[in-house]
Amino acid sequence: FLMTEGIITSEKLEALRKEVDDEVNKAADIAIETPQPAPESALRNVFSPDVDPTDRSLFDTEEGAELSGNPGTMVDLINRCMHEEMERDPRIVVFGEDVADCSREEYLERVKGKGGVFKVTANLQRKFGSARVFNSPLAEANIVGRAVGMAIRGLKPVVEIQFFDYIFPAMMQIRNEVALTRWRSDGDTTCPMVMRVPVGGYLKGGAVYHSQSGTTLFAHTPGLMIAYPSTALDANGLLRTAIRCDDPVLFLEHKHLYRQIYNKSEYPSKDFLIPFGKAKKVREGNDVTIVTFGALVERSNQAAKRLxxxxxxxxxxxxxxxxxxxxxxxAESVKKTSRVLVAHED
Known part of the structure; x- marks a missing residue:
């Protein structure tokens, strides 16, 4: 075709083929001559060596944090955090299914707006424009795959998978690209992003496609961090840390907790941060330790009151x-109680 259309001659095509063959052969020679990596390097660059979200000197402003305003729900405090972080960092882009206020920007002033099926991203498009907040196709692999490219190019995607139950079309992207880009490039390429995902049951009408938890699948994926808040305040501080860290984060938001009264909070400052790897003692006791997260925190607390x-x-x-x-x-708790119970939805 190229020769028929006069785009290239047979001589130039043969020269191009030889050039490509030479390049491939040289690369193969380098690969063969390169020694196997040392065993001690196996865990190098699983996570960022430069930005550590567990560093409490950098990511912990929890103690003594000043709160103000009327108490808000988890939805309210997540939304506030996203507004503040998008104001702080112009690299942040938000997209997913129905996350925008309106698909067609010219109608923004004529419609109430959506902002996600749970209203978590409400008014972000109005504030920051359609170039930074937009709807995606109903295709989770597309959402995560596009976020991979953006992250590698220096943007900071904060994407939404509408329900955890639909995350599986993106499993290959998450497992093999998002989580492993830093490790398999030995730190040359990074893929920092946040994937917000409504998760869990305890809501009527959820059934099989709107109630799954599945945390263990991703907790065993090296290179992927997972946050799972149980209160509005924790959601605000953990999301801010997730956005500011330099690794991919799966940010799980339990649907049952979105608008509960008991976990509401006043609003923290724009620099309120909760470090990763810092558990919270909800209740003090001496007889048994319960380790849990998400919606089961309050359910465990109610059980503890009965006990x-x-x-x-x-x-x-x-x-x-x-x-x-x-x-x-x-470990500190179990040394005291000598008994431990783990409560989870999976």
């Missing part, structure tokens, strides 16, 4: 992040 009436006291730990895990908090 207390029987003379059994519970040390209740909210992990807040699943990767990394706060082993020290767990």
């Amino acid at each position: 207390e009436q029987q003379g059994i006291t519970v040390d209740l730990i909210d992990l807040r992040t699943l990767v990394p895990y706060d082993w020290e908090a767990i």
Whole structure:
């Protein structure tokens, strides 16, 4: 075709073929001559060596944080955090299914706007424009795959998978690209992003496509951090840390907790941060340790209150992040109680 259309001659085509063959052969020779990596390098660059979200000197402003305003729900405080972080960092782009206020920007002033099926991203498009906040096709592999390219090019995608149950079309992208880009390039290429995902059950009408948890699948994926808040305030601080760290983060938001009354909070400052790997002691006790997260924190707390009436006291730990895990908090508690119960939805 190229020769028929006069785009290239047979001589130039042969020269191009030889040039490509030479380049491939040289690369193959380099690969063959390169020694196998040292075993001790196997864990190098799984996560960023430069930005550590577990560093409490950099990512912990929790103690003594000043709060103000009327108490807001988890939806409210996540939304506030995203507004503030997009104001701070112009690299942040937000997209996913129905996350924009309006698909066609010219109608923004004529419609109430959507901002996600749970309204978590409401008014972001109005504030920051359609170039930074936009709807995606109904294709999770497209959402995550596009975010990979943006992250590698220096943007900071904060994408939404509408329900955890639909994350599986993006499994290859998450497992093989998002989580492993830094490691397989030995740090030459990075892929920092946040994937916000409504998750979990305890809502009527959820059934099989709107109730799954599945945290264990991703907790065993090297290179991927996981945050799972149980309160509005924790969601705000953990999301801000997730956005500011330099690794990919799966940010799980339990649907049952979005608009609960008991976990509401006043609003923190624009620099409120909760470090990863820092569990929270919800209840002090001496007889048994309960380790949990998400919606089961309050359910475990209610169970602990009943046990207390029987003379059994519970040390209740909210992990807040699943990767990394706060082993020290767990060990300290179990040394005291000598008994441990892990409560989770999977």
